[in-house]
Each structure stands twice: as structure tokens, then as C-alpha cells.
Amino acid sequence: MKRLTYLKNVVTLKLNEEKCIGCGACVEVCPQAVIGINGVNRAWIQDRDACMECGACNRNCPTEAVSVQAGVGCAAAVINTMLGREPSSCCCTLESCEGTENQGKTSCC
């Protein structure tokens, strides 16, 4: 079966080739095979639209070459946040606003 893909040209994933040391940590940890290693042993974004912005690459990059505004693609969390609900056992929310350290982090069931 063909892999499912979501909306095109929306994700916030960025790669700074100059900082990349080609360790491959991002390739190993990405659950969507978004990043590959090219012929000159550097990371490259091979399937940008498959990125789900989980933030695993960013978290595991030792040189901060990969960056992404990490968050969970969950409509219920977005709605709960809009309604100003507190995170609880039944509700997922986006914990804080963009621009802070926990940008888009969810508190999810």
C-alpha cells in the first residue's frame, strides 16, 4: 500500500547543511523517513511533506543542524487550547504559545 501523506508545503522543518556533521542520528530516529544521507555524507531532506513535526530529529541532533517547531498534529488539542481548557485526563491541549521553549508541545492523553 502507498504511504499516507498529509497536506503539502506546510511543515516547519529546516536543515542547516553547514552545521551538519553527517552522524545520521536524525535519519535513525525519524519515523517517516523524511531525512536521508547524501553522497557527501550529509543529511538532506528527501521527503519534506511526509514530516509530522514530531521533533525527534531536532531533539537528537548533536549540532542543532535540524530544527522544527515540534508539536502533535491533533485537532482536538488545538480546539481545547482555543477554548482555554486546562490540560487534564480527558483533554489534550497545546501547552504554550509559539516562540517559547516548549512551542507547540502538547499535553495529550
Place this chain on the structure above:
Amino acid sequence: MSLPSLNQPFVVGVVETPVGTVPQISSALTWRDHWGTIKARWGVGRMDYTIEPGIYALGNPGNESPVLVTANYKMSFDRLREALSGRNAWILVLDTDGINVWCAAGKGTFGTEELLHRLILSGLTKIVTHRELVLPQLSGPGVAAHQVKKLSGFRVHYGPIRAVDVPSYLDSGLKATPEMRVKTFTLRERIVLIPIELVAAFKAVLLILLAFFLLGGLGGPAGYWANAINYGLFASVALLTAVIAGAVLTPILLPILPGKAFSFKGFITGILAAALLLVVRHPDLTLWPGRLETLAWFFLVPACAAYLAMNFTGASTYTSLSGVKKEMRLALPLEIGAGVAGLGFWLTSRIIA
């Protein structure tokens, strides 16, 4: 130092270690474990389905046995141990508040800090001679492998996504195939998520069903209860059909439904559901009440189905937050608008009947 309690129902024995008596577990699940999984899938006691964090012995591990790390959501723990039939390993359970690996990693509770903390509390450095840990790949958003190495000396190996692949990963010298590294969303994986979506939808929709039933009694042409049973009951059935379209059919048919946005996919199943409902209902389209009622269901059912389908983004394995926000900017106003318009048409059809 703190070791997990031996007095947990799944503990089958004890293993003595330099740091004390460690609970021993088996890879064989009992009916009780399976029943626990079923209940959690239906949302019963799901927020309290936990085990004590700390180190567990699967089989009879020694000081060179591998250490596998997981969350203290009982279902995560069960999936891991049942995959490791006939093996000896240490299982280090992190305190994630009973949340699964993926959600806990996103939240940060399955994270570098908790891992480092649990390594110290469990006394793992005295239990094993090596300094290697196998973590589920989906804990990547929470754990920085290079920092764990720097701060504890333990090297983090990201194992496969699915617990069933752990044995072949271990046997191949901690090498994962490309297939093991990609999160799938197969029919089976989608179907197991439906119950929890249905439970959530029903909780929200039950009062609305009752309201539609009672409002159905208003207006003509017959008496209140006769109307309620005719129009009100049909309204409740229509909304239930919308729930089935959005929360059951859309997840099942996800790959073959047109479009990328979940709400659009739900809109399509909603339109089909509305068409089916009207075939069953065959209202009198020569008169305004029948026309308006028809119109109402072509607005309400797709709006409701689209909304529920949109909420399935949270259960899916491939949607980004940026994408969901983009989808919602268009879909949410349309869903609300169509819902309000549909309600208006329906109430009007009742009043003029």
C-alpha cells in the same frame, strides 16, 4: 534506590541482583492482561492503566543481558514483553504517568531527564556490566541520545518502532531495517483506534441526540409524541449515522477517500451517509417541510462527520501540527457554519410543518 513492588498481578517471581530483589515477569500474557487491553481500547480505566516504574527482569537475565526501556502504560509494557518470548532481558520502565511512549515523548515525560533519573534510581550500573540501552524509536521526540551518553555514560540505541520487531533487531546486532523505522497506519492499526473515538463522540453527542428527539415533537402535523417519534427519532438516527460516518467509516476508508485533509474525507462519507438516509426516509419533496428537512440533513450530517474525521488527526500517525492548523482554519468555520445552517433548516421544517 527504589525497586518496583513485587506485589503486582503480572509479577511471576523474583530475581536477586546486587541492588536487591527485582520483580520477574513473563512474556506470556494472561486473560487478565488481554482484558485490560480491551478495556483500555474502549476508554475504561485508561487513564489509570499503569505499572510501577523501575527495573524488571524478563526471564532470567544476567549482567550482560540487554536493557530495554519502555513507558509505564500497561499496554506499552505488555506489547514489549509479549514480543520477547523465550528471551532474557532487563526492562526499565519510565514513569510517564501511564501514557504511551509516543504521546509521552511528545509531552516530554518520556524524556532525557526521566531516563537519567530512572537510571540512577534503578541501580542499573550495578546490575549490568555494559552501558547500552535500547529505546523505542518513537521515544525520539523526548530523548536526546547524545545528552544521555554525555550525562550517564549509557549509549542509547533506538530500536524499532513496533515491539514485534525487537527480537530480530536484537538478533541482528541492534540493526533496524528501513521498514522497522517507518510508522505505518494500516487498516488494523486504524481499526483498534475506533472504539476510543466512538466513546468520545458518544459522550459529546448523547445530549444533542436527546435534544433533537424532544425538539422533533414541536410543530405539525401530528401530536407532540407522534412527531417526536417520527421526526425526532429520525433526527437522532441521522446524527448517529453521522457519527458512524465520521468516526468509523472515515478511519477505515482513510487511504481510499479523496483529498488529503481529514475533514474533507469526513465530508465525503458524510454526504454519502446523508444520501443513504434520504433514500430510507424519502421525504415529500413537493412540499417545503420535506425540502427543508432534506436540506437540513445534507448540511448537518456532513458537518458532523467532517468534524469527527478532523479529530481523528490526533489518532493518526502522519499529521503535522502545521498541517492540522492549516486544515482547521478552513474546515472549522465551514463545519460550524454548516451545522448552524442545518439546524436552522431543520427547526424551520418542523415549525412550518
